[in-house]
Amino acid sequence: MEPASQREQPGWRAALPSVTHLVILGGIIALAMAARMSFWWVQARSGAVPPGDPEEYYRAALHILHGGYHDTGKWLRPPVYPALLAVLLPLAGMNVAGALFLQAMVLSVGVLAFYAAGTQLFGRQDVGLVTALLAAFYVPLASYASSLYAEALFAMLLALALAMLDRALVSGTGRAALGAGALLGLAALTRAVGVYLIPLVVVWTAWLAWRAQGAPGARYRVAATLMLGAAFIIGPWAARNYVIHGRLILSDTNGGISMWYGTVRDDAEQEAGEARLAVVSNLADRQALALRMAWDNIQADPVRFLARMRFKIASLYGLQTRSYAVGDVISIDSRGMQMVQNAGEYRLALTLLADAQYSLLMPLAIAGICFAPRRERAVPTILWVGLATLLAALTIGHPRLRLPIVAALLPFAAYALTILPGVGLRVRALLRDRRSAAALAVMIVFFALTGSLRYLPWLSGMQYAVPGRLALEQRDQALAEMLLTRARTVDQGNPLRTIDLADAAFEYGQYEAALALYREAAALEPRSLYAHAMRAALAVRTDRPDEARAAMQAIDGYWRSGNDLLEWAWTALLVGTPPRVVPGDPSAIGLYAGFAPATPDLTVGRWTLGDGRVRVRGGCGALVINLYGPVGRVVQVTVDEGGIQEQVTLNGAPQEVRLPVASVRDCEYGPPLTVRLRSATSLLDLEAAPWYVGVAVREVRAEP
Known part of the structure; x- marks a missing residue:
C-alpha cells in the first residue's frame, strides 16, 4: 500500500460538499424523484400486488405488522425489504399504491448512496456527482424503485456497503469496518446473494493484511471487525430462524430451489419436483431436498448443465430488447400501454433507451476499472460482479438480477466519463497501454454476450410492422394489412407480428378473424396477457362464454386478473x-x-x-x-x-x-x-x- 499522502483522499469525509455541490445534489435528487414518479404513475398506481416475488414480500410485510413473519410460503424471504414495506404501508393507510409512492420517494433520496460511492472510491466529488446522476436516470434503477421487488433497495445498500468497505480499507478504522460489515449484513438480509459476498471481502481484507508491510495486525482487525458488523445484523435473524425452523438459515431458503429450477428439463419434471417439495414442511429441509434434486440432474447430464450455465450468463447480460425480438413480452399491449406491474418490462421505446444506457454504461465501467488510479480498490466490486454472475449461472439468469451488478459499476462508469475529455490528447499513448488492450478484450466479451442472431428477423419484420401500425392508426386498411402480413411472413414465429394482424382485423370489425389470430398468438406465447385479454373481449362480443372463461383462466393460471389488469382493460378495451x-x-x-x-x-x-x-x-x-x-x-x-x-x-x-x-x-x-x-x-x-x-x-x- 502507498503512504496515505500518496493515495486518493478517503472520500466524502475528506472533502465535504460545497454549497454548489449541495445545490447540484439537490437537483439530481429532484430529477431522480421525477423519473421514479413517472414510473410509479405508469406501473404502480393501480395498487395491485403481482403474483410471485412481489406477493411474497407483501405477505411478509403484513405478517410483520401482525407480529410474526411469513414462514409458510414456498420459501423464506429475507426480512429487510418486507420490513421497509411494513413501515410504509401504515403510513399510506395500507394502500399499496401509496406505499409504493413513498418507497419511490425514499429511493429517490437513495441516489446519495451512489454519490457517496463515487466520491469515496475516487476521492473526487465530481465523480460522485456523475455517479448520482447516472443512478438518477438509469431506467431499470428508476423503475424498480416503485415496484414490489427488493432490487432497488439492495442496489442502494450495496453501493453504500462497498463505499464504506473502501473507507475501512483505506483508513483502517474499526468504526468504518464495523459500518461496512453492518451494511453488508443489511444487504444480505435484503437479497441472500449478499451473504456470499461477506466471506469474499473478509478474505480479501485478510489477504491485504498478510501482504501489507508495517503493522498487519491493524488490517486483520479490520477483517475481524467487518465480520463482527455483519454478524451483529445477521445473527438475530439467524437465531430467530433457528428457533422457528430448527435449522440454520442465514437469510432465505430461495437459493436451492432456484438452483433446481435452473436444472429442470421439462414441465413434467418441474411439476413432479414441485409436488415433492410441497410435502416438505420445513423450509430449510425443502431447500436441502431441492439442492439434492439439482445435484442429481447435474450428475445425470453435466454437459447440459454447463451449456445451460453459458445460456444463463447470456440471459443475465443480454439486452432486454430480446423480449421483443422473440415475442415473449407479457405485460405490454400492442400500443405500448402497461397492462400489469411487471418491473423490468417496458414499452419498446423505453426498452431501447434502457438497453442503450446499459450498452454505454458497461463499456465505460470496464474502462473505468482498467484505468482506475488504484485498481485494487476496485477488487471488492469485481468480486461482487463475479459472484453475482456465478450464482446466476448456477440458478436463474434473469435480466432483473443484473441491476445490482450495473449499480455497483456506476462509480467506475462515472470515473470514465470524467476522464473522457482528456482522451483525445493521449490517443497514441492509450493505444500502447496494456490497460487499453485489457479493456477492449473485456468489452468484446460483453458485447458477445449481448448479441443474438434473433435480432435479424425481428429487425426485418419491424421495417414493415412499424409503418403497418402507422397505417392502421391512419385507417388505411389495405396498406396496413399488406405491411403487417409482410412483417409476419418475414418474422415467422414471433407472436407480436400475429398480434399486429389480429389488431388490424379487430379494428376493421373482422371479429372472427381477429379471434382466430389472437388464439394463434396465445398458442405461440401462452403467457401473453394481451392475447388472452383480447380473446376474452372478442369472445364476449361474439357470444362465446366458454372461450371468454378459458381466456381469463389462462391469465389467472400464469398471472392473475388483479387491479392492474382491470385498470388497463377499463381504459383500453372498448367493449x-x-x-x-x-x-x-x-x-x-x-x-x-x-x-x-x-x-x-x-x-x-x-x-x-x-x-x-x-x-x-x-x-x-x-x-x-x-x-x-x-x-x-x-x-x-x-x-x-x-x-x-x-x-x-x-x-x-x-x-x-x-x-x-x-x-x-x-x-x-x-x-x-x-x-x-x-x-x-x-x-x-x-x-x-x-x-x-x-x-x-x-x-x-x-x-x-
Whole structure:
C-alpha cells in the first residue's frame, strides 16, 4: 500500500460538499424523484400486488405488522425489504399504491448512496456527482424503485456497503469496518446473494493484511471487525430462524430451489419436483431436498448443465430488447400501454433507451476499472460482479438480477466519463497501454454476450410492422394489412407480428378473424396477457362464454386478473356496455376496475379496494347494486354521469341498493353509466386473501 499522502483522499469525509455541490445534489435528487414518479404513475398506481416475488414480500410485510413473519410460503424471504414495506404501508393507510409512492420517494433520496460511492472510491466529488446522476436516470434503477421487488433497495445498500468497505480499507478504522460489515449484513438480509459476498471481502481484507508491510495486525482487525458488523445484523435473524425452523438459515431458503429450477428439463419434471417439495414442511429441509434434486440432474447430464450455465450468463447480460425480438413480452399491449406491474418490462421505446444506457454504461465501467488510479480498490466490486454472475449461472439468469451488478459499476462508469475529455490528447499513448488492450478484450466479451442472431428477423419484420401500425392508426386498411402480413411472413414465429394482424382485423370489425389470430398468438406465447385479454373481449362480443372463461383462466393460471389488469382493460378495451355486470365474471372484462383479485369467500362478485367502479348501460328506471360487507362499514355509492349519490351502511348481510337514474340526461337511449363505490378498507384474510378490501359487489344491473 502507498503512504496515505500518496493515495486518493478517503472520500466524502475528506472533502465535504460545497454549497454548489449541495445545490447540484439537490437537483439530481429532484430529477431522480421525477423519473421514479413517472414510473410509479405508469406501473404502480393501480395498487395491485403481482403474483410471485412481489406477493411474497407483501405477505411478509403484513405478517410483520401482525407480529410474526411469513414462514409458510414456498420459501423464506429475507426480512429487510418486507420490513421497509411494513413501515410504509401504515403510513399510506395500507394502500399499496401509496406505499409504493413513498418507497419511490425514499429511493429517490437513495441516489446519495451512489454519490457517496463515487466520491469515496475516487476521492473526487465530481465523480460522485456523475455517479448520482447516472443512478438518477438509469431506467431499470428508476423503475424498480416503485415496484414490489427488493432490487432497488439492495442496489442502494450495496453501493453504500462497498463505499464504506473502501473507507475501512483505506483508513483502517474499526468504526468504518464495523459500518461496512453492518451494511453488508443489511444487504444480505435484503437479497441472500449478499451473504456470499461477506466471506469474499473478509478474505480479501485478510489477504491485504498478510501482504501489507508495517503493522498487519491493524488490517486483520479490520477483517475481524467487518465480520463482527455483519454478524451483529445477521445473527438475530439467524437465531430467530433457528428457533422457528430448527435449522440454520442465514437469510432465505430461495437459493436451492432456484438452483433446481435452473436444472429442470421439462414441465413434467418441474411439476413432479414441485409436488415433492410441497410435502416438505420445513423450509430449510425443502431447500436441502431441492439442492439434492439439482445435484442429481447435474450428475445425470453435466454437459447440459454447463451449456445451460453459458445460456444463463447470456440471459443475465443480454439486452432486454430480446423480449421483443422473440415475442415473449407479457405485460405490454400492442400500443405500448402497461397492462400489469411487471418491473423490468417496458414499452419498446423505453426498452431501447434502457438497453442503450446499459450498452454505454458497461463499456465505460470496464474502462473505468482498467484505468482506475488504484485498481485494487476496485477488487471488492469485481468480486461482487463475479459472484453475482456465478450464482446466476448456477440458478436463474434473469435480466432483473443484473441491476445490482450495473449499480455497483456506476462509480467506475462515472470515473470514465470524467476522464473522457482528456482522451483525445493521449490517443497514441492509450493505444500502447496494456490497460487499453485489457479493456477492449473485456468489452468484446460483453458485447458477445449481448448479441443474438434473433435480432435479424425481428429487425426485418419491424421495417414493415412499424409503418403497418402507422397505417392502421391512419385507417388505411389495405396498406396496413399488406405491411403487417409482410412483417409476419418475414418474422415467422414471433407472436407480436400475429398480434399486429389480429389488431388490424379487430379494428376493421373482422371479429372472427381477429379471434382466430389472437388464439394463434396465445398458442405461440401462452403467457401473453394481451392475447388472452383480447380473446376474452372478442369472445364476449361474439357470444362465446366458454372461450371468454378459458381466456381469463389462462391469465389467472400464469398471472392473475388483479387491479392492474382491470385498470388497463377499463381504459383500453372498448367493449359494449350491457345492462348487467357481475364483477369477476369473464364477460365483465373492461367493465369494472378498482377491485381485488378473486377471493375464496366469494363465488360471485369481487371486493373493491376502497374505490371501485362499474360501467353499466343505464335507462330511465333504477340501478340495482347488490353489496355485502362488514357490519357498520359506510359506503358512498355515486353515479358519475348524473351526480346521483347515496350513503349505505352495511349490516353484514347481502344488501340491495336502488338508485333512480331517470334524471340522467338522455336516459331513454341507455347511456353508459359509471357506478362508483367508496369505503374504508380492512384486511380480508391474512393467509387466504391478504388484501385490504372495502365492499363486495355481487351485481350491478339496470332495471327499466
